[in-house]
Every structure is written in C-alpha cells, then in structure tokens.
Amino acid sequence: MSVLNMGGFGGKDTPFRFTPQRIHLGKDHELFEDGDIHRHMYLQNLSSSETDEQPKHRYVSEFGCHISGCCQRFRSVEEYEHHYNSLHRHVCSACRRSFPSARLLDVHIEEWHDAMFDILSQSQDMYQCLVEGCGLKFRTSKRRKDHLIQIHKYPPDFRFDKTKREHRSVVPQQAGGAEVMEGVCEAVLPATDPEQHQEEEEDMETVELQAPSGPGEQGPPSGGTPQADAETVSDGQRPRYSYRWVVIHGCIVGEGFHTQLKGSGFDPRGRHPENNQTFYISIH
Amino acid sequence: MANERRAEEVVLRSISGLAVKLWATYFILFIYIVFHADAMWRLSSVRHKAVPQGRSLEEFKLKRREHEKVLRSARKDNLLVSKRLLLCEDEDETPMDAASGDQVVHLVQKLQQSGQEKETHLKALSGSLRNPSAQTVFIKHENSMHLLVGLLSGSQAQWRLLALQCLHELSQSHQPNVTLACVPATPYLLTYLSGQSTKLTELCLYTLGNLCPGSDVVRDKLLAQGIIPALKNCMESQRSNLAVVEAVGFTLSQLLQAKDAAEKITPAVLASGLPSLLRSVLSPDPQFGLAPAIECAWCLHYLTCSTVGSSALRADGTLSRCSSLLVALGGAVSKGTKEEGMELLVWPLLRSVGNLLSSGPPGDMGSQGGDLLPALCALARAFLPSHPALALESAWVLNNLTADSSELCAALLDLNLVPELIQLLPFSQGINTMLLRVLGNVAHQTNRSCSQLARAGLVPALCATLRMSEPDVVALSLEVLFMLVAGCPQAAEEFVGQNGVALLEAVQYNGDGEIRQRAAHLLEHHLPAHLL
Numbered sequence A: 001m002s003v004l005n006m007g008g009f010g011g012k013d014t015p016f017r018f019t020p021q022r023i024h025l026g027k028d029h030e031l032f033e034d035g036d037i038h039r040h041m042y043l044q045n046l047s048s049s050e051t052d053e054q055p056k057h058r059y060v061s062e063f064g065c066h067i068s069g070c071c072q073r074f075r076s077v078e079e080y081e082h083h084y085n086s087l088h089r090h091v092c093s094a095c096r097r098s099f100p101s102a103r104l105l106d107v108h109i110e111e112w113h114d115a116m117f118d119i120l121s122q123s124q125d126m127y128q129c130l131v132e133g134c135g136l137k138f139r140t141s142k143r144r145k146d147h148l149i150q151i152h153k154y155p156p157d158f159r160f161d162k163t164k165r166e167h168r169s170v171v172p173q174q175a176g177g178a179e180v181m182e183g184v185c186e187a188v189l190p191a192t193d194p195e196q197h198q199e200e201e202e203d204m205e206t207v208e209l210q211a212p213s214g215p216g217e218q219g220p221p222s223g224g225t226p227q228a229d230a231e232t233v234s235d236g237q238r239p240r241y242s243y244r245w246v247v248i249h250g251c252i253v254g255e256g257f258h259t260q261l262k263g264s265g266f267d268p269r270g271r272h273p274e275n276n277q278t279f280y281i282s283i284h
Numbered sequence B: 001m002a003n004e005r006r007a008e009e010v011v012l013r014s015i016s017g018l019a020v021k022l023w024a025t026y027f028i029l030f031i032y033i034v035f036h037a038d039a040m041w042r043l044s045s046v047r048h049k050a051v052p053q054g055r056s057l058e059e060f061k062l063k064r065r066e067h068e069k070v071l072r073s074a075r076k077d078n079l080l081v082s083k084r085l086l087l088c089e090d091e092d093e094t095p096m097d098a099a100s101g102d103q104v105v106h107l108v109q110k111l112q113q114s115g116q117e118k119e120t121h122l123k124a125l126s127g128s129l130r131n132p133s134a135q136t137v138f139i140k141h142e143n144s145m146h147l148l149v150g151l152l153s154g155s156q157a158q159w160r161l162l163a164l165q166c167l168h169e170l171s172q173s174h175q176p177n178v179t180l181a182c183v184p185a186t187p188y189l190l191t192y193l194s195g196q197s198t199k200l201t202e203l204c205l206y207t208l209g210n211l212c213p214g215s216d217v218v219r220d221k222l223l224a225q226g227i228i229p230a231l232k233n234c235m236e237s238q239r240s241n242l243a244v245v246e247a248v249g250f251t252l253s254q255l256l257q258a259k260d261a262a263e264k265i266t267p268a269v270l271a272s273g274l275p276s277l278l279r280s281v282l283s284p285d286p287q288f289g290l291a292p293a294i295e296c297a298w299c300l301h302y303l304t305c306s307t308v309g310s311s312a313l314r315a316d317g318t319l320s321r322c323s324s325l326l327v328a329l330g331g332a333v334s335k336g337t338k339e340e341g342m343e344l345l346v347w348p349l350l351r352s353v354g355n356l357l358s359s360g361p362p363g364d365m366g367s368q369g370g371d372l373l374p375a376l377c378a379l380a381r382a383f384l385p386s387h388p389a390l391a392l393e394s395a396w397v398l399n400n401l402t403a404d405s406s407e408l409c410a411a412l413l414d415l416n417l418v419p420e421l422i423q424l425l426p427f428s429q430g431i432n433t434m435l436l437r438v439l440g441n442v443a444h445q446t447n448r449s450c451s452q453l454a455r456a457g458l459v460p461a462l463c464a465t466l467r468m469s470e471p472d473v474v475a476l477s478l479e480v481l482f483m484l485v486a487g488c489p490q491a492a493e494e495f496v497g498q499n500g501v502a503l504l505e506a507v508q509y510n511g512d513g514e515i516r517q518r519a520a521h522l523l524e525h526h527l528p529a530h531l532l
Helices: A030-043 A077-087 A102-113 A115-120 A141-150 A194-210 A255-264 B002-035 B037-042 B057-076 B100-112 B118-128 B132-140 B144-152 B157-171 B176-181 B183-194 B198-211 B216-224 B227-237 B242-256 B266-272 B274-280 B291-305 B307-314 B318-334 B342-358 B367-383 B388-402 B406-414 B418-423 B431-443 B447-455 B458-465 B471-487 B489-497 B500-507 B513-525
Strands: A178-181 A245-248
Touching: A030 B057, A030 B342, A030 B388, B100 B118, B100 B132, B100 B144, B118 B157, B132 B144, B132 B157, B132 B176, B144 B157, B144 B183, B157 B176, B157 B183, B157 B198, B176 B216, B183 B198, B183 B216, B183 B227, B198 B216, B198 B227, B198 B242, B216 B227, B227 B242, B227 B266, B227 B274, B242 B266, B242 B274, B242 B291, B266 B274, B266 B291, B266 B307, B274 B291, B274 B318, B291 B307, B291 B318, B291 B342, B307 B318, B307 B342, B318 B342, B318 B367, B342 B367, B342 B388, B367 B388, B367 B406, B367 B418, B388 B406, B388 B431, B406 B431, B406 B447, B418 B431, B418 B458, B431 B447, B431 B458, B431 B471, B447 B458, B447 B471, B447 B489, B458 B471, B458 B489, B458 B500, B471 B489, B471 B513, B489 B500, B500 B513
Parallel strands: none
Antiparallel strands: A178 A245
C-alpha cells in the first residue's frame, strides 16, 4: 500500500502524485493484526475489559525536526518550534555556531568574521556590550567580559562570549556534499551539564589551535575540519572527529533555492535580502 | 353505597398500583437483560472456558500479556489457531495430575471389557484426556480410538455423549498426530449435526471446529465428507437455537481462516447458501447477546477478504446489511451505549464493508453512505482510547467510501465531519496517514471542496502534521496542501499567514528527497509571490 501513486492532481509537471484510491486488505494484512489478536484472545477466554486502556502517549504522533541529521523528537508543536527557533534559526554560516538571538549572531559575525572589525578594533573601542540597551563599547573582549561580569553580573563562562583566538577559527572540512555542524544541538538543551560546557569550550579552543588555519579572514569557507564533540565523549577520550548533525548544501536542496542565493550575493549570515530570513547553510 | 364505592376505589387503586409495579419490574428486567447482554452470553447454559478461579487478577493479566505476544508471533507465521472448550454444567476445568498416563491405559482396558461401569470410566477418561501427555498415551494405545468411535456410533445415547466428550478433549490438542488420530470419528460428528439432540450437536460442532485448523489432511477430509452442506443444514434447522448457531459460526470461521480457504473453501461456502443465513444472524439478540452475531460476522469477514468472495457478496445485499448494522452500532456508541465485547462485532463488520467497497464499481451506496459517514467517525472516536487499530480500520472504510464518490465527499463536508477528523490527526500508528488520505480524497474533488476544507480548519491542522516525525505523514500532508492551495487561494494566504513559508523551508532540509522536492515545488509555484 504505497502512499503516493502515479497519476495526480497537478499533471506531469508537478512532483505530486496523490490520487484517491480504494484499498483492499487481505486476510493476513498487518493492518488487521490487532483485531485478529483481540478476536483470538476472546476465543481463548483471555479478553481484557475496557478499563485496560492503552496509555495515550504511545500512539500520538511525535513531532520531528526536519533538519536532516537532527533526530530530535517532540511531544508538541511548541516544543518543536522552540527547538527550531533556538538551534536552527540564528546560525553563523561561516563557522556554524548557533546563537539564541539575531543580535548575538550579528555581534559574533562582526567580531569573528569581519576584517574591517579587526582593523578598526586596534584603534577604537569596538567590542560592544552584549546587554541590549547598554551601548558601551570596549577596546578588548576581555574588558567587555569584565564589564559583563562586574556590572551586569554575567557568569565568567558565558557561552556566547567566547574569546576569539589569534588563529582564524577554522571551519570543518569534508569531502562530499555535506557540511558539518558542531555542538549546536546542545546549545540550549536544558539537560546539558554545565561542566560539560566548560570542557567543550576548552576542547573547541584546543582544536582550533591545533587545526590549520583557514584561507583568510573573510570569505566563504571552502570545506571543513571536524570539531570535537564533548557530549559523545566518554572516559576522557576525545575523538578527533565527531559530528552532531549535518546540514545539506544549498546546491543539493534545490536549484531554485540555490539560484536565489547566488543572485543575491554572499552574506555570511546567509540572509536573503528579500525576505530577511536567516538560513543555516554554507555557501561555497 | 359510599363504603362500597370507597372499597371499589381502594381495590382499583391497589390493582393499578400492582399493575404499575409489575410493569416496572418487567421494564427493569428488560433493561437489565439488554444492558447486561454481555454478562448473559458468558453465563448461558453451556459454559465456555471460564476465567480461572482463585488466581489473582494480576497473575491473570500477566498471563494474558504473555499469551498475547505468543499469538502475535503465531500470526506472523500464519499459525494463529484457537480452540474452544465446551464445558457441561457439572464439569470443571482443572486438569488431572501427571499420573493420568497410566490411568488412561487402565481406563481404556476397562472399557474394552464388557461391563456395566462404562459411564464412570468414560467420565474419568474424559477428565484424564484434558492432560496433553495423557492424550499422546491414548492415541498410541492400540485400538483406543477404535473403541471410542465404537461408543460414539453405538446405540447408547449416554455413551455417545460421553465418548464425544472424550473426543472433544482430544480436539483441544495442538499436536498434529492427535488431531489426525481423531479423523475416524469425523463422519459421525458430521452425521450428528442433523440430529435432534442439541447438546450433542453443539459438542460435535465445537469438536469439528477445533479439528479444522492446523491440518490440511483433516480439512480436506472434512470437505470431502460434506462439512459445508452439513453446517448449512444445521444452521437452517436450528436457527432458533442461538447456542447452536454460535457453534456453527465458530466452526465455519475456523474453516475459513485456513491458508488455502480462498481456493478450496470459499467457493463452496458461497455456493451453499450459508451467506444469507450468516446475514440473518447478524443482529444481536438482546437476550442471548452478541456471541452468535460475532461468529457470523467474522465468517463474513473471511469471505470478503478474497476477491471471489467479495464480488459475490457485493451482489447479494451483504454490503447493505453490514452497513446498516454499523450505522446502528455507531448510533449506539455516540449515545454512550458501549457494551462489553461490542468491538468484537464492530471489527469484522468494518472489514467486510471495507473490502466490499474496494471491489466493484464505486459509488452505489445510496443514502446509506450518508448515514455511514457519521457512524464511522463515532466508532473511531469511541474506540480510539482502547483499540486504536479499530479507529484505523474505521478510517480505512472512510477512505474506501470517499475515494471515488463525489457525493460522499460532499456529504462529509456538509455533515460537518471534517473538524472531527481533524481532531484525530494527532494519532499515529497509521491513523493520521489514513485520515490524510480521506481528506485528500475530498480535496481532490473540486475547488469548492477545497474552500470548504479550508473553512473547516484544515490549514492549521496541516501546519501541525507537516511537523510530525513520520515521513508518510509529511508526504501526504504536502500532497493535501498542494491540492488545497491549488484549489483555493484563500487557503494559500492562510497558510502563509501561519508562517507556512518558514515551515516549508525547513521541510526542504528533510532527509527524504521526494519530500524536499514537493516542498520546494510548493514554495516556488504555489504560494503567492508577493507574500514571500
């Protein structure tokens, strides 16, 4: 019993194939299993009474994140939306880090991937305070961090204020069509252990130091090197390569989609100028 | 004078009071019988195997769960076989202890001698034969079956019955060699079906029903010996005895469940005139209960599963009969009346209607179709908590009703059943997939159908189903969405207004290529460009 059949509503030039179809089921069809079992339990005098109800959650559809490779499941649309908005909306297409808000993403891109920023910050206060409305700017990220801790009472290990190293942050390199995303699914997961965060941050920075630097300050990444993922680690063994989830290249998804992006010019935020939507693909 | 009149009045009042009381009592009794029909059928004069006494409920539930697993794996291997044990009033079910192997031999030897205590020995023998190892010992003992058949066919009525009870115990066995050993008795079992003793008839029927499954040899022999005409005659002549009718139904259902039934058995059953008898039993009797109707309905289901059965039964009123019964049952559940065991009748009726609809020309349900739609929705809703598979099968019948019928699609909309169906979309295990097919059938009709679907709230429902984890659900949701927005521009606008564009963009990252393709196509061609 296939879901989609030949013929269709839209004709040959659409990919849609649904057509109304009467379905015949044979005696041994799997759809009839529960009913047959119930019948035979009755014949053998083992019927249950109505009060033995099945728990409802067993057969309610779960919601699933569409992003290929992200295997998260949710009980409600709200949970799904929360996951999606938190992890897949504001993603830096250069280094694939995920941020909880557009503002933090913008600050990150400016500070990490903007050559002009690097130049200007040598002579001006460019590091803006992360708290919206504060408006203060600082000469170094350390000073900003101190400001955040002292004035705004931030924790010293705030996840979205990592120091960029001297080396250019590397991007994952991989032959083949898929790009790699690191650790983003754990970014806002409530169950994550704060200690793991600490380890992971250090680990990421360690890997950055070890890996060769990328082609330059600006410009699209050409591929990627894998980054370690603390969450899959056990016994202190840190794998060199391990992937949390995979994003499909724009070119694989659909030609029209890719064309739109190409026409609009590269933007590391992956923002489509016409509709202001943030994408999470990488362009190469 | 006044005194007389007063006395008269008093008498009249007391008589009318008594009449009222009597009427009330009868009424209460009637209600009790009708609404406790489920209890009645279990307590009818010939008892079936009872729930084990003296065990705790938890033990029983555990046993049942384990047994269910066994049945499921048996079904996967096409080996799902059940046997019924008929107990007479003075019997109880407990098996004898393990020493009965020797006891069996001893009893057989005693019976082989001519003597006066045959009754005692036969009763003891039937008790011993409840034990599986004793059964093996019995059939291996020389001439033991010959002895039993002799007593079964002899002139002593009581010995016939007791020998039959021994055979009945043997028929419980799942060992093929035990079943085969009973074959010499079958001509007599069939002969007694047309006899006058209903007790004997009923026991013969259950014994035959137990012997049918599990052995092709036994079945072929029974067919050659004329079991089908015999069953038909028995049912016809004993129509008023519902216990016998139930037994005929059971035996026939055991025959029809065989793997090769479609080729070997179904044509003979169709030719025999049994289907019309089965149909006539379908309405539950308020006093006797659901059991005979249940057996006959399962027979009809097995018949309609095959194409030859389905086309034959479509022509002779079975579809109409089963549909009207479903309408009545749907009406009953929507009023809150849900008897225990009702699903055992609903299930085979749904399947019969579903398969009958799948064959032959579409769309000739007449006005019955319009009655059936709300009944199916009511049944799905009522049985979803306890039996989700039954809700799925209701949805399947809805699909078969609406697939090729513009009248029934229109009726679904006009009867305002779409919101009800939408409420069932969160449920998995095939339910939402099948319901999306039904909604697709409606959307496939006309642009007006699409507008009505949109007004009934389909767009937000699709926004939810597009986020579900099952690929089938997502794929069908895209198909339905496509038809909806192509047929109704307002639906497209509503979808965009509900953040549908972002949703479809996310769907473009789905692991399934066909899903990605459909999402992309919708974005490119069917959502209003100015809103993108």
